[in-house]
Amino acid sequence: MENQFAPPPSEFNFARYVMELNASRTNKLAYIDDAGEYTYGELFDRSRRFAGLMQSLGLHREERVMVCLTDTIDFPSAFLGCLYAGIVPVLVNTQLTTDDYAYMLANCRAQAVVVSASVLPTMTAALSRCNHEVKQVLVSQPEKALDEGILNLQISLDTSALGIAAITAADEMAFWQYSSGSTGKPKGTVHTHGNLYWSDALYGKNILRLNEDDVVFSAARLFFGYGLGNGIIFPLCAGACAVLMSERPTPQAVFKQLTQRRPTIFYGVPTLYVSMLNSPALPARSEVALRLCTSAGEALPREVGEKLSEHFCCDILDGIGSTEMLHIFLSNRNGDVQYGTTGKPVPGYEVELHDEAGCVCEAGKIGELYVKGPSSALMYWNNREKSQHTFIGEWLKSGDKFWRDDEGYFHYVGRSDDMLKVSGQYVSPFEVETTLMRHPAVLEAAVVGKQDDNGLVKTKAFVVLTDDYTPNEELVSELKNFVKSKLAPHKYPREIQFLPELPKTATGKIQRYKLRD
Known part of the structure; x- marks a missing residue:
């Protein structure tokens, strides 16, 4: 497009x-931080x-x-x-x-x-x-x-x-960000001055549509691509005001900003939204001034999006971006939200799904997501092999698995490296996780593959419970049966382990590799 x-x-x-x-x-006013206004x-x-x-x-x-x-x-x-x-x-x-x-x-x-x-x-x-x-x-x-x-x-x-x-020059090296380094050493991702312009022109102006009267607040830090766009690129290009907070974005810290600074736009991540919904201190709609929220980092579970939207009376726009593309390129949009999906391509970006043979997938088929757009990074610094594997001509290979429905909405399945093959059939960890989270006992869940004594891969779930439930074997059986009742039999977790919290990156992404280890 x-x-x-x-x-x-x-x-x-x-x-x-x-x-x-x-x-x-x-x-x-351009910025408000913990020490003053500027x-x-x-x-x-x-x-x-x-x-x-x-x-x-x-x-x-x-x-x-x-x-x-x-x-x-x-x-x-x-x-x-x-x-x-x-x-x-x-x-x-x-x-x-x-x-x-x-x-x-x-x-x-x-x-x-x-x-x-x-x-x-x-x-x-x-x-x-x-x-x-x-x-x-x-x-x-x-x-x-x-x-x-x-x-x-x-x-x-x-x-x-x-x-x-x-x-x-617009194509001149402007700044770097390092990838999260979940596999191997972090990669220095090189962006241009023009990339900053295009990120605002395509996502900022098409999707967020900020104006100078907006006040924005991002739980994601400025050193991440998501936070950089939220707190610097988009508000400065619109003449808006951004609220900055140094402390860790706990629900309580976020609630304080939402009620005292009263931002009109809030940028969050799924794990934070889950914690906010489960907090007794969640502010009422009358206490905040929100007109729009966004979510990125991981896919937003449908129930979480629906509950937040109902509570705050505004849309929660789930989207996906990457360090390599600088910000979000696939997103729901205000007035056109399908909770449980990642929306449609942001105007100005092209998105395709490729099967294992490299062919473009038809609707309903799972494939790896490729994206093309003018905010793409130049390369990984001093890393030709990784650059050539990721930056393929005009296209960027994202490493994410999706399927597209007949109406053009994209549904997240998982990272390519996280997909599991159980009983000869692919299982999406994300699908099992979101199903578990529909049970009232489950606050958060992460699913990984684990080899059994015969060397076969089975699903294992790590679960954080809500405050009203206590870990026990009866609950393990109940959760397994709950998943069986919602999904195909081979997808239910053969093993469930309860944890006080899940390992996460600073952006709120679950570190599944630590759970596998």
């Missing part, structure tokens, strides 16, 4: 673009000073800066400041290990690091292993004096001159 938006000019700098878009909004004028002044700071430290075009920040005003300031100067921010998760940071520092050859004070000890240990010179470490919001040679970011910004804008 052709998109309706003109491409960005060949000379294009995304930071300059959003500054020009909001030139008349100098005094309008206008568009203040945001762009901070961003240009960050650009000047990087240039004064001797950083050059296309050199990398590792950005390891929690969600405060310093994150968009650093991100936009780097882009403005033509320097490449490398956005990394703030919850990683020393080994992770050491690997990423070496892989991206960062010339500087901007890090939140809470992450500084781990990052310092990683820097001690670095095999190249990192010119400077800057710390966001330190609570105590810093060691010699490490700079306080705010003090440095206060004394920095405004930076010089770089004349960059």
Whole structure:
């Protein structure tokens, strides 16, 4: 499907673009974080000073800066400041290990690091292993004096001159994000200035349709593709206001933001939505100002979407995106939601399902999802083999399994690596999980394959119970029979293990590989 938006000019700098878009909004609120409020004028002044700071430290075009920040005003300031100067921010998760940071520092050859004070000890240990010179470490919001040679970011910004804008190309490397690394080492995914433009033009304007009166709040962090779009790309392109929160997005923390800041758009993930629904503190519709919610990260169970929509009287738009495509490319849309599906392709993206022979699947047949669109990343840095396996001509191989119904809605089946073959027939872990979650005892569920004594694969379910139920053998039998009554007999879990919680990534994705181990 052709998109309706003109491409960005060949000379294009995304930071300059959003500054020009909001030139008349100098005094309008752009961000609210835990410490204060910031206008568009203040945001762009901070961003240009960050650009000047990087240039004064001797950083050059296309050199990398590792950005390891929690969600405060310093994150968009650093991100936009780097882009403005033509320097490449490398956005990394703030919850990683020393080994992770050491690997990423070496892989991206960062010339500087901007890090939140809470992450500084781990990052310092990683820097001690670095095999190249990192010119400077800057710390966001330190609570105590810093060691010699490490700079306080705010003090440095206060004394920095405004930076010089770089004349960059739309197809020029703009920033990196690292994949989650669930299989092998994390992959440095390289995005362009134009990718940021297209993500807003296609999903932001077609699906979200933000305006300058909107207030948005994302439970997903800014260092993820989902969070970056939610909290920086889309609100800044619409002149809206974004709420940032540094603390962990527990239901209680989210409820506080929903009722006090009263965002009109909330971006969540399925595991959080489940916890919100099961919390006695879930705010009433009259206490919030929501007009729309989105969900991504994993497929949203039908019952969860329906209950949330009924409670908040607004649509919950489930969609799928990826680090490689920057944001969501397949989605439900406002006024056209089919709960239990991932919706239809976002205008401007093409989506196909391929069978094991590489042929395009007809409706009703399960296939691997391929997507084509202008926000696709350039490559994985220094990883030709993985790049060639994922970026196939104009198409991106997602690694997700879907089937498409006769009305064109896509139904998620699972990750290709997670699909199970039981009794010679494919089983979708997601289908079994969502069936288990229809039982009132089940808060969350994850299903994996386990070999029995004969070497045959059987399904095993890991279940988190609601507060009203206690683990016992009678409940195990009840849950097995419940699944048998809803699905084909070979799909029911042969074994069920109760856990207090499921292992998850920082985005809320269930780490099934840990359960398999």
